[in-house]
Each structure stands twice: as structure tokens, then as C-alpha cells.
Amino acid sequence: MPRSSSGRPGSEPSTVDDVEVRLPSQPPWAVPRTALVNRLRASPASLVTLIAPAGYGKTTLVGQWAERDRRPFAWLSIDEQDDDPALLVGQVAAALERIHPEGAIAFASPRPPRESTWTAELQRLVGWLSSIPDFVLVLDDAHLLRSRKSATVISTLAEHVPPRSTLAVAARLTPRLPIGRLRAAGKLFELRTSDLTLTRRESEALLRELEADLPEEDAAELLARCEGWAAGIHLSALASRERTGAVPRRAVAGGDDRFLAEYFRSEFLSQLTPDLRTFLRRTSVLERLTAPVCDAVLERSGSGLVLASFDGLHVPITALDRHGETYRCHPLLRDLLRRELAENEPELRAVLHRRAADWYESHGDPESAIRHAEGAGDVDRQAQIVAAIALPAYARGRIADVESWLGAFDDPTRLERYPAVAVIGCWIHALRGRPAAAERWLAAAERGTLVETTLDGEDSAGPSIELLRAALCRDGVERMCADIERALAGLPPSSHWRPAALLLLGAALMLRGHDALADAIFAETEESAERLGATDIQISAVSQRSLLASAHDEHAAAELHSLRGRVLADAAQLDGYATNALELVASARTSLRNNGWDQARSSLAIADGLTPLLTDALPWLAVQTRLELSRAHVALRDAEAARALLSEALDILRRRPGLGVLSEQASELQAEVDALCAAAERNGSGLTRAELRLLPLLATHLSFREIGTRLHVSRNTVKTQAISVYRKLGVSSRSDAIDQAARLGLVVLP
Numbered sequence: 001m002p003r004s005s006s007g008r009p010g011s012e013p014s015t016v017d018d019v020e021v022r023l024p025s026q027p028p029w030a031v032p033r034t035a036l037v038n039r040l041r042a043s044p045a046s047l048v049t050l051i052a053p054a055g056y057g058k059t060t061l062v063g064q065w066a067e068r069d070r071r072p073f074a075w076l077s078i079d080e081q082d083d084d085p086a087l088l089v090g091q092v093a094a095a096l097e098r099i100h101p102e103g104a105i106a107f108a109s110p111r112p113p114r115e116s117t118w119t120a121e122l123q124r125l126v127g128w129l130s131s132i133p134d135f136v137l138v139l140d141d142a143h144l145l146r147s148r149k150s151a152t153v154i155s156t157l158a159e160h161v162p163p164r165s166t167l168a169v170a171a172r173l174t175p176r177l178p179i180g181r182l183r184a185a186g187k188l189f190e191l192r193t194s195d196l197t198l199t200r201r202e203s204e205a206l207l208r209e210l211e212a213d214l215p216e217e218d219a220a221e222l223l224a225r226c227e228g229w230a231a232g233i234h235l236s237a238l239a240s241r242e243r244t245g246a247v248p249r250r251a252v253a254g255g256d257d258r259f260l261a262e263y264f265r266s267e268f269l270s271q272l273t274p275d276l277r278t279f280l281r282r283t284s285v286l287e288r289l290t291a292p293v294c295d296a297v298l299e300r301s302g303s304g305l306v307l308a309s310f311d312g313l314h315v316p317i318t319a320l321d322r323h324g325e326t327y328r329c330h331p332l333l334r335d336l337l338r339r340e341l342a343e344n345e346p347e348l349r350a351v352l353h354r355r356a357a358d359w360y361e362s363h364g365d366p367e368s369a370i371r372h373a374e375g376a377g378d379v380d381r382q383a384q385i386v387a388a389i390a391l392p393a394y395a396r397g398r399i400a401d402v403e404s405w406l407g408a409f410d411d412p413t414r415l416e417r418y419p420a421v422a423v424i425g426c427w428i429h430a431l432r433g434r435p436a437a438a439e440r441w442l443a444a445a446e447r448g449t450l451v452e453t454t455l456d457g458e459d460s461a462g463p464s465i466e467l468l469r470a471a472l473c474r475d476g477v478e479r480m481c482a483d484i485e486r487a488l489a490g491l492p493p494s495s496h497w498r499p500a501a502l503l504l505l506g507a508a509l510m511l512r513g514h515d516a517l518a519d520a521i522f523a524e525t526e527e528s529a530e531r532l533g534a535t536d537i538q539i540s541a542v543s544q545r546s547l548l549a550s551a552h553d554e555h556a557a558a559e560l561h562s563l564r565g566r567v568l569a570d571a572a573q574l575d576g577y578a579t580n581a582l583e584l585v586a587s588a589r590t591s592l593r594n595n596g597w598d599q600a601r602s603s604l605a606i607a608d609g610l611t612p613l614l615t616d617a618l619p620w621l622a623v624q625t626r627l628e629l630s631r632a633h634v635a636l637r638d639a640e641a642a643r644a645l646l647s648e649a650l651d652i653l654r655r656r657p658g659l660g661v662l663s664e665q666a667s668e669l670q671a672e673v674d675a676l677c678a679a680a681e682r683n684g685s686g687l688t689r690a691e692l693r694l695l696p697l698l699a700t701h702l703s704f705r706e707i708g709t710r711l712h713v714s715r716n717t718v719k720t721q722a723i724s725v726y727r728k729l730g731v732s733s734r735s736d737a738i739d740q741a742a743r744l745g746l747v748v749l750p
Contacts, residue, residue: 023066023075024140029209029234030060031202036195040065045189046161047182050170052193053316054267055231058170061196062138071165072099075138078145085149086118089125092137092157100132122153126160134164143171143314151176158182172314193318197228206230212237225331229316232332235259256339264336268315279306280317280329281344284337285352285375287368288320289327296359297352350376357381367393370405382408383418390424391496394431395534397574402428412444419448419461426468427500431578433613442468463490464497470504473620476658480620481508499529499537506544511620511660519548535572539565540579546586547628555593562586578613579621580606585628592635592746597692604632608641611648619656623649627665630673635744637687637728639677646673672744675730691725692746698722699738699747 040048040061050058066073074095082088137157145151154169155177161167169175182188198206203223207214210233214222222240226232239257269277283294291304307327310317316330329337341349353375361369366385373382386405394402406425409415415422422445429438445465466487470480484504491498506521522541529538546561565583574580584607591600607629614622626649633642649666653659687695697707704718711718726732729740741747 023063023073024059024077026060026063029206030057030064031198031205031209033057033061033064033202036061036191037065037068040189041069043166043189044186045182046163046166046187047158047177048166048168048189048191049174049177049179050168050191050196051172051174052191052196053172053314055229055234055263056193056196057198057230058196059140060230061191062140062168062170065168066136066138069136071134071136073136073138074099076140078139078141080144083145083147083150085147085153086121088145088150088153089118089121092139092153093125093128096128096132096135096137099135118149118153122156126156129157129160129165130162132162132165134162136166136168137161138168138170140170141172142169142175143173145175148176193316198230198233199228203228203233206233207237210234210237212240214240227331229330229332231263232260232330235263236332256335260332261336261339264333268333271313272315276306276309276313279303281337281341282348282352284329284334284341285349285356285372287328287371289317289329290325293356293359297355299355354378361385367401374408379414379418383414383421387418387420387424390421390428392533394428395536397572397577399428399432399577403432415441415444416448419445419465422448423461423464423468427471430468430471430617431613433578433615433617435615435617438468438472438617442472463487463495463501466490467497467501467504470508471500471618473618473656473659477508477511477620477660478658480504481512484508493528494532496532496534499525499532499534499541502528503537503541503544506541507620507624510544510548511662513661515548515552519545522548535568536574536577536579539568539572539574539583542568543582543586546589547582550586550589558586559590559593562590576610578610581610581614581625582621582628584610585625585632588632592632595693595696597636597689600632601636604629604636604641608645611645616652616656619652620659620662623652623656623659623662623666626652627662627669630669634669634672634676635746636692637676639673642673643677646670687725687728687746691721691728694718694721694725695737695741696747698725698734699741 050061052058062073066075074092076091076095078088082091139145139154142154145154154167154175158167158169158177159182169177179188183190200223203226204219207219207223212219212222214237218240222236223233226236236257236259239259269280272280279294279298282298283289286293286297289303289307291307294303294307295301304325307317308324310327311319311324316333318328318330320326320328341352353372357369357372357376357378360366360372366389370382370385370389373379373385386409390402390405402424406421406428409418409421409425415425422441426438426441426445429435429441442465445461445468448461464487466483470483470487473480484501488498488501488505491501502521502525506518506525509515509521510518522545525541526538526545529535529541542561542565546558546565549555549558549561562583566587569580569583584603588600588603588607591597591603607625611622611626611629614625616622626645630642630645630649633639633645646666646669649662650670653663653666657663693711694707697710700707702710704722705715708715708718722734722737726734726737729737731737731740738747
């Protein structure tokens with residue numbers, strides 16, 4: 001396209017390309033950035049900076065802003081040839097002339113600015129700015145202006161933007177501007193990478209616009225890996241479309257895919273020196289980059305200076321703190337760097353991972369050390385760390401991480417070689433309701449011949465194997481007791497297995513009908529679990545004590561234990577743990593005794609949702625929990641739920657007999673459930689919420705009129721509800737209704 005002189009007849013040809021001063025058109029797949037556009041429109045700042053690496057949509061955002069703002073936009077797209085102050089001044093003037101041609105005579109010059117006259121021309125340009133009505137001047141790709149004189153031009157413009165006008169600077173690096181002074185004066189509005197990152201909703205909209213047509217799971221993975229980087233989503237979608245019909249190495253394209261690799265190399269890596277590329281390639285084994293760990297992995301010093309230098313390069317490496325001590329490379333770029341490491345220096349990969357594992361373990365981060373031990377192929381070390389930290393991590397709600405660590409050992413040979421890990425896997429599978437997997441992992445541990453010293457003080461996996469045999473309760477309660485006693489004899493007080501062993505001992509005593517002894521052991525379990533941080537076990541022990549107290553009509557103690565369990569559960573946030581079901585039942589009982597019917601129903605609904613995790617893997621716990629839940633539903637007159645839960649408990653008892661008193665309790669409960677079901681069939685429904693609210697007052701000496709006053713209803717309403725209660729409970733008098741309600745746990749008699 002021929003270059004013009006800004007459109008003035010008779011002037012000499014200008015060096016300004018007409019394309020450079022036009023607003024670029026929006027890409028067809030662009031998604032609206034409404035929230036950011038609204039922030040830009042509302043900002044009174046005289047300087048707006050948009051600083052982010054390539055592909056974060058800076059130009060697209062400013063284009064959308066221009067479409068929504070009432071002010072005209074003067075746009076200058078900068079290239080490397082523009083890094084000349086005289087040329088830059090002329091180009092800015094040409095961009096402004098497009099929106100204010102009638103005022104251009106004030107800046108007219110018989111020839112373009114020259115090197116010797118650019119400062120004078122800049123002052124004339126500044127004088128012209130004040131005569132232009134409200135406007136926005138955009139300098140796109142301003143990072144290409146590297147000279148000090150060009151920086152002076154931008155800085156001068158920034159400090160002389162008229163009121164109600166704005167200078168917008170879009171760049172990959174922060175240009176030399178009076179940022180601090182303008183920020184302090186409230187004249188600066190900054191958008192950085194974190195601001196320009198697409199939200200989840202915007203990312204999903206972009207993927208739809210690109211018509212990637214990926215399965216939902218693959219689309220979610222793609223968006224997670226791109227982390228809101230628009231160019232990454234675009235290129236990943238293209239790459240994934242190209243792989244359709246093939247058998248890809250993975251479902252979603254990574255940063256080492258052809259499209260993304262070409263982009264990374266041309267936009268980012270090509271600007272780096274060989275030393276910087278080597279640094280990035282070798283530290284790609286790390287998730288987070290700090291000077292100490294980089295020094296340790298590379299066996300060098302000065303990594304801090306190298307990391308800080310990336311702030312001056314438009315590479316997607318982000319500082320994670322204000323002090324610039326911790327950095328993170330974008331996952332897609334790290335994919336490419338790891339591939340280059342494998343191709344160019346394959347012998348270094350294991351060495352780098354081993355050094356990282358050494359550093360993390362010596363600095364108290366065993367979880368990071370696990371990843372690097374796996375990367376180094378050091379399975380012995382990996383197993384040692386997993387055996388030491390898996391149980392405490394599970395107790396803190398880290399079930400997903402624990403299962404990920406264990407997944408690396410799901411192989412018969414490995415499980416037999418590392419019985420301490422196999423036993424942990426058995427326990428986790430049992431708690432997650434997978435009986436077949438629990439049996440398989442326990443069998444592998446039993447076959448294991450390697451004697452190892454684990455990090456929690458055990459000489460071998462023997463005691464924990466005995467403990468898991470007790471937990472699975474394959475041969476009845478008597479064998480359970482024997483197994484757990486042998487386990488406890490071999491477990492030191494510091495073992496992370498000890499709280500679980502004590503809990504199982506208390507459960508075994510309870511199943512044999514020794515409730516007082518069981519309560520004492522559960523109390524010891526509480527103390528041991530609290531000392532060792534086994535919060536999940538502590539909650540289970542407290543809940544068992546509450547249920548035992550309820551069974552013996554010790555309602556004050558039951559409520560005290562229940563409240564303690566609730567506090568622990570709320571603080572621990574172990575949502576989805578099957579062992580929480582008993583705590584929820586204990587809480588529901590407390591709510592029922594205090595007329596909290598809605599709260600009781602809510603607790604039971606959550607507990608009911610956990611029962612699929614309670615299976616034959618832990619048959620005693622599965623049956624006990626269902627019986628307790630069934631009793632609670634009987635109290636709420638929910639015949640259908642009570643019958644379903646009892647039926648499930650009876651099915652488990654048929655497959656796993658010999659569970660002590662649970663069989664007798666199930667038989668007794670069967671009679672109550674049958675009676676409730678029969679009453680429900682006769683009467684068509686259980687007690688209503690109003691009738692449940694009435695019950696505790698029927699147990700007092702208040703008259704129907706006095707009860708009506710308490711409940712703010714008439715005497716006749718109370719009488720009608722009372723007759724309905726008698727009918728549903730299968731009684732004919734107030735006193736009989738009170739007795740029956742007490743037997744069902746609906747009221748507590750003094």
C-alpha cells in the first residue's frame with residue numbers, strides 16, 4: 001500500500017503506512033470481554049497500560065473498547081522500524097489526524113520530522129493534543145520501542161494527555177514510563193496478564209466459537225492446561241481438530257504439539273540466548289522456580305538473577321509473589337521445554353529429577369520429592385516417602401493426592417515389593433468402598449517378602465497387615481479381636497497406624513457387647529488421634545462414643561460427644577469421607593432430641609449419600625452405619641428410607657456373618673421397621689412437621705389450650721394434631737403416645 005502524508009495535499013510523502021493507523025478488525029472467533037471493556041470505559045485514568053505476553057488478547061480487547069467508547073480512537077500499530085523518535089512523532093501525528101483532520105494545520109510541517117528537530121516537533125505535538133476533543137490514542141506493540149529517545153516520546157505524551165482523554169499502551173513488556181508518578185496521582189489504569197486471562201466462561205465461549213467439537217472431558221482438560229491464554233486455546237483447538245481420527249498420544253494437544261511448538265519458538269524462545277534456553281529447558285522438570293531449587297538442580301549459582309531477567313522478556317513465565325522469589329512457567333511452554341530436554345539431553349532428565357528430590361526432601365517438602373523421585377525412576381525412594389506421608393495426608397482431606405501417589409504402585413510386582421505401601425492402599429480402598437481392590441492390595445502385602453524400615457517407626461509391614469485383616473473382618477468378630485491385638489502389640493505409640501488400630505479395637509469390643517470397655521478404648525483413640533493429627537479417626541471415635549451413650553440413654557453425654565464431633569468435622573472439612581456418616585447420625589440424634597427436625601433430616605440426607613462408600617470392604621462399619629441411619633429414619637417416621645437401609649444391612653450380614661451384636665440389633669430393628677411400615681400403609685403417611693413439633697409438648701403437663709398458646713395455634717388445632725399423632729403411632733391416649741415416642745427416640749423423658 002502506498003504511504004501517505006497524513007492526507008494533506010501538497011505535503012511530501014510520509015513514512016506512515018495507512019494500515020498502521022487503522023483500528024484492526026476483530027478476529028471472527030473473538031469473545032466479548034464485557035467486564036474488562038466496562039472497566040476501561042469507566043476509568044478516568046489518563047494512561048492505560050495493557051502488559052502481557054503474546055496471545056493474551058491485548059489488541060482484541062482494545063478493539064472492543066473502541067467499539068463501545070463514545071470517544072474516537074487514534075490507533076498506531078508499531079513495528080521495529082518505528083524505533084526512531086522523529087518517525088514516531090510523525091506517526092502519532094498521522095494517527096491523530098485521522099480523528100481530527102481539521103486541527104492538523106496546527107501541527108502542519110513542510111516535511112516529516114528529522115533527527116535534529118524531533119524534540120521541537122514533539123513539543124508542537126504536545127501543544128496540538130490540548131486542542132483535540134476527548135480521544136483515546138492507542139500505541140499497540142509498544143515493546144518494540146526500545147530506544148531511550150522513543151521512550152521519551154511516549155513518556156512525554158503520557159504526561160500531557162488532556163483531561164477526559166487517554167493514552168493506551170499495549171505491550172509485551174512495561175515500557176519506560178513515569179508509572180510510579182502517574183500511579184500515585186491516580187492517573188494510571190493497569191491491566192496485566194492476570195487481568196487479561198480469560199475467565200472460565202470466556203474460555204468455554206472461545207472454544208465454542210472455534211468449533212473444536214471436543215468431548216466434554218477433553219474440552220475441560222484443554223481449558224485447564226491453557227489457563228485462560230487465548231492464543232493457547234486457539235492453537236490447542238486447531239491441533240486437537242487435526243488429530244481427529246488419529247490415535248493421539250494423549251487426548252488433548254500439549255505445548256509440544258506442532259502448532260503450539262511453532263508458536264512458542266517464534267514468539268518466545270527465538271529471542272532468548274542459548275544460555276537462557278538451556279536454563280529453561282533444564283528447569284522444566286520443576287513446577288515452580290525459585291533461586292535455591294534452580295541452583296540445586298543445575299548445580300550452579302546465580303539462578304535468582306536469571307529468573308529476574310525474565311521480567312524483562314515477553315516470555316510466559318509469571319512471578320507468583322510481589323518479591324519475585326517464585327516463578328512459574330506456563331504449562332504449555334513447559335510441555336515443549338520438557339520435550340526438548342528429552343530429545344536434546346535425555347541422560348540429564350533423571351539426574352535433574354534426583355537433585356530436585358534431594359532438595360525438596362531436605363527442605364521439608366516430601367510431596368514434591370515424591371514427584372521428582374518418580375521422575376528419576378527411584379521407586380524405592382518414592383515408596384519410602386509415600387509410606388511416611390500418605391496416612392497423615394488422608395487425615396487432612398487429601399484423598400485425591402493420596403490416591404494419585406498410590407496409583408503409581410498399582411502393579412502386583414511393585415505391591416509385593418513394597419508391602420507398607422500395599423497396606424496403605426488396602427486401607428484407602430476399603431475406606432472408599434472397593435472391597436475387591438482392598439483384598440487384592442492386602443493379598444499383595446501378605447505375599448511381600450521385602451523387609452523394610454518405614455519412616456513411622458515400624459520394623460516391617462507386619463503389624464499393619466494384621467490391622468487390615470481386622471478391618472476387613474473376613475472371619476468374624478473373634479478373629480478380628482485377635483488380629484487387632486497382635487497389631488497393637490507391634491505398633492509403637494508414634495505409628496500413624498495406632499489411632500486406626502485403637503478404633504478397630506473399640507469397634508471389636510462394641511461388636512462383642514462390651515460397651516463400657518469399648519467406650520474407654522474410643523476415649524484412648526481420641527487422645528492418640530489428636531496427638532498424631534488423625535482427625536478422621538478422631539471424629540469416628542467421638543461419634544462412636546455419642547452413639548454408645550445414646551444406646552444407654554445417657555443423653556447428656558451423647559449430646560456432648562456429638563457436638564464435639566460436629567466441631568471437629570466442620571473444622572476438618574473432610575467432605576465425602578464415608579466415616580463421616582456416623583458423625584452425621586450422631587448429630588441428627590442430637591437435633592431430634594432438641595426438636596431440630598429439619599436439621600436432622602439434612603444431616604441424614606448427607607449421611608445417606610455416603611452409604612454407597614460403605615461396603616463389604618468394612619462390613620462391620622457398613623452394617624452399623626445403616627442400622628443407625630435406619631433407626632433415625634424410624635424416629636422421623638420415614639418408613640421407606642428405614643426399610644431400604646435395613647435391607648442393605650441385612651444383605652451385608654448374609655454375606656459377612658459373624659458381626660457380633662449387629663445381627664441381634666438388626667433383628668430388633670426389623671420389628672420396629674415392620675410396624676412402622678404397617679402403620680404407614682394403614683395411615684398413608686408418617687408424622688408431619690407440625691406433629692413432630694407437637695410431640696415434646698405432649699410430654700409436659702400443659703393443657704391443649706396452653707400448648708396452643710406456645711405454638712400460636714388454636715386449641716382445636718392442637719387437639720386435631722394430637723389425634724393424628726395417636727393414630728399414626730398406633731395408640732389411643734396421650735400417655736401411650738408419649739411412651740411410644742420415647743421408644744422411637746422422638747422425645748426424651750425426664
